[in-house]
Amino acid sequence: MxxxxxxxxxxxxxxxxxxxxxxxxxxxxxxxxxxxxxxxxxxxxxxxxxxxxxxxxxxxxxxxxxxxxxxxxxxxxQYNGGKNSLFEDVIEKEKEIHKKYLSEISKLNDSIKERDLMLIEWIHNMKTSVSVISLATESMKSKEGSDIRYENELLKKNLENVLNVFRMDEFSSDYVPESINLNSIVKEVVNSEKSSFIYGKVYPKNRVNSSLNIYSDKKWLKFVIKQLIINAVKYSEANSSIMIFGEESDSNITLHIKDKGIGIKKSEIHRIFEPFFTGTNGRSSDKSSGMGLYMVKKICDKLHISVDVSSESGKGSDFSLTFRRSENC
Incomplete structure (x- = not known):
């Protein structure tokens, strides 16, 4: 040089x-x-x-x-490209280390898959037990029986949420888009959450126009709407209502789920979709796992749905799902 x-x-x-x-x-x-x-x-x-x-x-x-x-x-x-070359020895050593690294990664992935399969099997066994408890308490008309059925239903929902976490890894194989009537799917979710509304003494008001149709995956969308409604009930005051309504523009359709609950602090709004973040409200009432809204955001991203929230502490929250209009509807 x-x-x-x-x-x-x-x-x-x-x-x-x-x-x-x-x-x-x-x-x-x-x-x-x-x-x-x-x-x-x-x-x-x-x-x-x-x-x-x-x-x-x-x-x-x-x-x-x-x-x-x-x-x-x-x-x-000495550098002749032969087997005795120092550089060749270094390269061979690097290849050997890389091969061991890939082998360890493969073993780790196999171990994780095995653990996941065992956990999924355990969840399915637990769901069987939950179904047995549900059948056994059907004839119990006392308050204790109602309490057991309500807690059993919560356990069932939590187990289903854990299964959905695993299903997210195979989302593409479990994605079936179709034309969905927003009013109908909201009715289905509200009916499935009757016990939550009764125990929370909260009243749903479905004001979604029956003419609003969107194109998405029904199963995953039901999960998203259900999570937002459960959250709205969880943090609403007794004898209040939850308003569910739709808005439309030339390019979008937006579904709102609005409550009159305790709201979210302004300093915490930007973190509510983070995993395991419970916020001040979740910590004070011990009601939150910090995974519900995280799952909502993950699923909405995969479904190409925009999820937003506006909230004021002490006055309530308004979660919105914005769908792009589709010719398939």
Whole structure:
């Protein structure tokens, strides 16, 4: 490598040091001028430049030695591309390490899959037990029986939520888009959550126009709407109502789920879709796992639905789902 190239490389690599030296020299001269009440003096700058040049000379020869060693290694007779080459040994070692790394990753993935299968099997067994409890308490007309059925239903929903977390990994194979009437799907969800409304003493008001149709996956959309309604009931005051209504424009249809509950703090709104974030309300009432809204956001992203929220602490929240109009509806 020629000296000119080597000098340019050195200056480029030591650019930060050069800037630091120059700035230091200027500051030192300013300080010296103020302190001694005399004009600008050249010799402090010359001294600094002298040390800078010494430093650059040192780095120049250090870099030159390094590049020279590298060039000699490549042009050495020992570097013939054969099996005894140092470079070939290094490459072979890297390949060996990479192979072990891939093997460990494969083992880890297999272990995770095995654990997931065991957990899914356990959840299905738990759902069987939940169904048995549900049948056994059907004839119980007392308040205790109602409480057991309500808690059993919550357990069933939580188990289903865990299963949906696993299903998210195979979302594309479980995605079936179709034309959906918004009013009908809201009615289905509201009817499935009757016990939640009764226990929470909250009243749903479905004001969705029956002419509004969207194109999406019905199963996943029901899950999203159900989660938003459950949240609205959970944080609503007794004897209040939840308003569910739709809006439409030329390009979009928006579904609103609006409650008159305790609302969300302004400082926490930007975090409500994060996993395991429960917020002040969730921590104070011990009602939240921090996964419901996270799942809502993940599913909406996959369904290309925009989910937004406006809320005021103490006055309630308005969650909205915005769908693009489709010719398939």
């Amino acid at each position: 020629c000296y000119a190239d080597m000098i340019l490389r050195t200056l480029k690599k030591e650019k930060a040091a050069i800037i630091l030296f120059v700035c230091g020299s200027i500051l030192m001269n300013i300080y010296y001028t103020i302190l001694s009440n005399v004009g600008f003096k050249l010799y402090p700058l010359i001294i600094n430049m002298f040390f800078l040049i010494l430093y650059l000379f040192y780095k120049f020869f250090a870099y030159r030695k390094l590049y020279k060693c590298l060039e000699e290694g490549v042009t050495s007779p």
